[in-house]
């Protein structure tokens with residue numbers, strides 16, 4: 001009988017000591033590689049935007065392209081870009097008559113008459129209105145027609 005008990009004891013010890021073959025549940029870290037596209041939609045290049053704009057009037061568009069465009073649509077000489085509200089905001093605060101005077105007399109990097117020597121004051125006014133986006137460019141216009 002003693003042997004029997006010893007066997008039981010031995011068995012019991014073995015079961016607890018060496019029989020612990022419980023699988024160490026290894027949770028494999030499966031992280032979903034969800035590549036979400038960043039909503040970093042870049043705004044249009046301001047120069048590209050300026051280059052697209054033309055006065056509605058074909059005659060004025062031609063004058064503009066021949067003169068103002070070369071600086072105000074290229075950004076090459078740090079001229080305020082056509083249609084760029086941010087660039088023009090501080091200048092608009094001076095008022096139209098000051099801007100007209102800057103145009104005819106020249107202003108720092110801006111050459112007298114914007115190199116349009118045959119332009120009338122009325123044309124300068126139109127060109128300034130156009131470049132400062134005061135003439136209603138189609139982009140922000142709510143032109144719903146019934």
Ligand code: HEC
Nearest residue numbers: 067068071077078079091099102108109110114115116127
């Ligand atoms: C040779 C390049 C050049 C041409 C051509 C040019 N501009 Fe400019 N213009 C400039 C620059 C540079 C400035 C910014 C001057 C500064 O503030 O330093 C400027 C500024 C101006 C301003 C703002 C002046 C102010 O008081 O802040 C007006 C208005 C303007 N231009 C109108 C025109 C018009 C209209 C034409 C076309 C008839 C024209 N420009 C052609 C270079 C040019």
